[in-house]
Amino acid sequence: VTLKDFRRLCILKGIYPRDPKKRPDRKSRHDKVYYHLKDVVFLQHEPLLQRFRDFKAFMKKVRRAAGRKETSEARRLWANRPDYSVSHLVRERYPRFVDAVADLDDALCLVHLYAALPGNRKVGGTKASKAVRKCARLVKEWQLWICQAGALRKVFVSVKGIYFQAEVEGTPVTWVQPHPYKQKLPGDVDFRVMGTFLEFYETFVRFVLFRLYSTMSLLYPPKIEAEALRSGVPLSQLTAGRASDPNPTFTGEEITGVKETPEAEEKAEDGSEEEEQARIKKEKKLLQKRMRKAKKALKDIAEREEQALEAAQADDEKQGAEEGDDDEGDEDNEDNEDNEDNEDNE
Secondary structure, three states, X not given: OOXXXXXXXXXXXXXXXXXXXXXXXXXXOOOOOOOOHHHHHHHOOOOHHHHHHHHHHHHHHHHHHHHOOOHHHHHHHHHOOOOOOOHHHHHHHOOOHHHHHHOHHHHHHHHHHHHOXXXXXXXXXXXXXXXXXXXXHHHHHHHHHHHHHOOEEEEEEOOOOEEEEEEEOOEEEEEEEOOXXXXXXXXXXXXXXXXXXXXXXXXXXXXXXHHHHHHOOEOOOOEEOHHHHHHOOOOOOEEOOEOOOOOOOOOXXXXXXXXXXXXXXXXXXXXXXXXXXXXXXXXXXXXXXXXXXXXXXHHHHHXXXXXXXXXXXXXXXXXXXXHHHHHHHHHHHHHHHHHHHHHHHO
C-alpha cells in the first residue's frame, strides 16, 4: 500500500495519529507519525484496498490508450471507470444515530465551505464543479429541513462567516457558512486531503438527512422546482413532500410471520387520521398565536406613532403661541416709540 492510499484509507476509516506517552524530542529528526498497531492491522481487512488496486490497474489501461493516441478508446474506458461506495463505512463508524449527530459539525462546515467555492476553478488538480454542485444541493436540503423542523436556535455573524446552531434530536449542532463573496483559494492548502474528507462527508450527510426527513414523514431527496431553479431563488427550489408509500418494502407479515387483520388495518388508519388531525390543530394554534403576536406588535407601533404625532402637534402649538406673544410685544414696543416721537415733536 502506498503512503497516499494509506492516508486516504485512514481518513475514510476515521483512524487518526496517536501521541505516544514516551514520545521522542520534538526537535529530533527521527520523530514520525504514530498510529496504534490495532488500527493498522484493522485496515488490512478493508474491502476498499482491493478497490484502490483495481482502480490503479484501470488507470494503467487508460494511460496506455492515451499514450497510443487512441482517444476514443481512452474516453470509452474512462466513461466505464470502476466506482466504489463508502456507505458501509458510515454504518461502521456510527452504529447509532446519536453518534452521527454528535459528529455532524465538521461535516456541515466542510460541505458549506465547498458550496461557496467557485465551480470553474481547479481544486486539488481537478475541476470542482461537480463537488460544488453536490455540496450546494446538500446545503439546500439541510436548510430546508431546518425550516421544516424549526430547529434553528442561535445565529452569530463574524468575520469568518455566519455561525448557526440548531438542535437535532436534542443535540446542539454548530456550523459556519462563509460569506457570499469571492473566495480566494490559498496555495498552501492540500485540497486533495480535503477532497478525501469531503468524499466521506457527502455520504455521511446524506445518511443523516435521510433519517431526519424520514422522521418527519418527508420525502428524501426533495424535489426541485424547475421554475424556481431558473429564477435563482435558493431555498424555494426544493419542495418537501409528504412520504406516502403504498407498497412498503417490509410488512408485518414478512417480519413476524403473522398476517395483519382488517380490524388492525382500520385501527392503524384511524390512528393515522387522529395524528393528522392533531397535527392540523397544533398548526392552527401556532398560527393563531403568531397572529396575536403580530396584532399586538402592530397595535404597539400604532400607539407609539399616535403618541409621537400628538407630541409633535403640541410642540407646534406651543411654538406658535410663543411666536404670537413675541409679535404682540413687538407691536406694543413700536406703538410706544411712535408716541414718544410725537411728544418730542410737539
